[in-house]
Amino acid sequence: MASLSVEETAVQSDALIVTRELTKVYAMGDVQVHALRSVSLTIRSGEYVAIMGPSGSGKSTLMNLLGCLDTPTSGAYYLLGEDVSTLNDNQLSEVRNRRIGFVFQTYNLLPRATALHNVQLPLLYAHRVSRAEARRRALDALQQVGLSDRAEHRPRELSGGQQQRVAIARALINNPDIILADEPTGNLDTQSGAEILALFDRLNELGHTVILVTHDHSVAARCKRVVQLLDGRVVSDELNNASDDRR
Amino acid sequence: MNLLESLQVAVDSLIANKMRSFLTMLGIIIGVTAVLVVVAIGQGLKTEVISRIERLGTNLLVIIPGYGRGRGPTTRPGRLTDDDFTALRGKVPYVKAMAPTLRSSAQVKYHNLKHSTQVIGTTTDWVITDNATLTHGRFFTKSEERARANVVVLGAAVVEELFYGRPLVGEQIRINNIPFRVIGLLKEKGGGFGNPDDQVVIPLSTARYRLFGSRYLTTINVSTISPDKAEVVTESIKRVLRRQHRLGSGEDDFRIMSQTELLSTIGEQTAIITLFLGAIAAVSLLVGGVGIMNIMLVSVAERTREIGIRKAVGAKRRDILAQFLIESAVLSAVGGIIGIFLGVAIAAIGPRLGYQTSVPLQTIIIAFVFAAAVGIFFGYYPARRAALLDPIECLRYE
Ligand SMILES: Nc1ncnc2c1ncn2[C@@H]1O[C@H](COP(=O)(O)OP(=O)(O)OP(=O)(O)O)[C@@H](O)[C@H]1O
Ligand SMILES: [Mg+2]
Secondary structure: OOOOOHHHHHHOOOEEEEEEEEEEEEEEOOEEEEEEEEEEEEEEOOOEEEEEOOOOOOHHHHHHHHOOOOOOOEEEEEEOOEEHHHOOHHHHHHHHHHOEEEEOOOOOOOOOOOHHHHHHHHHHOOOOOOHHHHHHHHHHHHHHOOOHHHOOOOHHHOOHHHHHHHHHHHHHOOOOOEEEEEOOOOOOOHHHHHHHHHHHHHHHHOOOEEEEEOOOHHHHHHOOEEEEEEOOEEEEEEEOOOOOOOO | OOHHHHHHHHHHHHHHOHHHHHHHHHHHHHHHHHHHHHHHHHHHHHHHHHHHHHHOOOOEEEEEEOEEEOOOOOEEEOOEOHHHHHHHHHHOOOEEEEEEEEEEEEEEEEOOEEEEEEEEEEOOOHHHHOOOOEEEEOOOOHHHHHOOOOEEEEOHHHHHHHHOOOOOOOOEEEEOOEEEEEEEEEOOOOOOOOOOOOEEEEEHHHHHHHHHOOOOEOEEEEEEOOHHHHHHHHHHHHHHHHHHHOOOOOOOOEEEEEHHHHHHHHHHHHHHHHHHHHHHHHHHHHHHHHHHHHHHHHHHHHOHHHHHHHHHOOOOHHHHHHHHHHHHHHHHHHHHHHHHHHHHHHHHHHHHHOOOOOOOHHHHHHHHHHHHHHHHHHHHHHHHHHHOOOHHHHHHOO
């Protein structure tokens, strides 16, 4: 695969994400922090990837770049064959809206809105979705995460695990190409965490591409592929023995 | 995101901060109320002055002698004569009534009470030209006019002086020591040229032959059939009188005064004063706008995380811009509406305090549009700041 050029790789039909030499440098006054150093990854449609590494190794930085929330200092990022660096602000918004479902460690729900409204939020910014349709789809997504009976609850009336499930429903509602989750169970107890992870397993089984950041080896073990970061570099990128379906 | 949804989002967030929203609106409320009250009082003043003048008859043109330039460097006083009057009556169109007057001041006396006043000798048509109404008695008749009868109709101020306001129709008074019988009393007019209440009216023939002995006329009063005919009638009068007096144009030895002229001058002046005061009140609206900008900046800072979340799920810059812009526009528009209600309510109690007020619909509309515009203008900068925020910076914001 390393022999293929970036463009060739990018246009491979099932290559969802292709990064080449992706680098992020934060300038802190005179000091430069190299959060990410020349990360080159290819992730195909339907993959289930765990990103691991010690604290400060650049996991969140990578996820934010993949989620089009942040822009790299250098390097290229092709999403569905399209060079993200050529997109303007509006187009990036559209990519975030249609292609990506992002799940944060801290849930990031609107505190005053109900679960239903939070889940509907991406549809508010999508083209041509009627209110009735948005509501139907939001209820559908809530049902997928097992929260049908909490639609009218506000975030503070929900447990951490429930809030994270609302956030996952929100990530799912626009049927994105990739689901990105940055330590989705980091703030949860073991029981709720397990439920959330089971949800991701099922989503992957249903064909969604899932990339999640975790510190937990048992979590990583469920995934089909584990990428290890250290100090902003990919130090290992392995398939799990358990899975054999990666082409 | 459509407008209805943006509106919903804006209203929700305003309701979530009721007290703050209200305090922000207060600036706009006070501004709009102030503008409306000032304009209401200004308009009220204007209508009152106009209605006073209208009571004198807006259709009235008064021809008075002027100083014409004769041929050569000298000037000579103009004269108005019975011939002029006859010529005018035959040739000027759109005239409802025309009355010649001969005026002079004289002393009126009732028992031992004396009062100096203006005596008007005229014909029966004067009642029409000068829009006069009587409270008691009657006006003199054509036959009394022919008979040079010693009858007099008293103005309200004269009744006050001689009779202490009592309606003593039928009493005898003396004008320059000649006895006259009081046959009627005029209704009070107030305002206008001179003081139209301090006068007494007698037949022209009586004035001419028994009191003053003048061949000439002091004025010829002409009332047109409608105010918009004033110009045509004025031109026609000028033509007739120039021919009568054998004058070229620019040599006029007479002047024509019209109430409409006076009206429009007064109208212009009150409009200027109202505009000036209204502008001062509008400054408070601007101050209200600065208040909105201030609060919206605080609101943007406070909701940085919310902005980050919205952007992360696909909100575009224009969506965020619209959200905050609509919020400030709603603030100022609602403030404007409350201000309008308050202003109209205050204007409504004006008459009880002795001020006539009126709030024209167009002022209400202008005040509202201006208030909403202030909100959008001052809301734009904070909204733009929100729209340009970087999503990841917002999400990191604590
Ligand atoms: N906004 C920022 N400004 C400056 N430095 C930053 C910024 N964000 C991250 N960094 C630095 O970049 C490096 C990578 O950070 P990152 O958040 O990606 O780590 P991480 O792997 O997600 O760690 P954790 O497991 O603790 O979440 C760290 O050294 C961090 O200090
Ligand atoms: Mg992190």
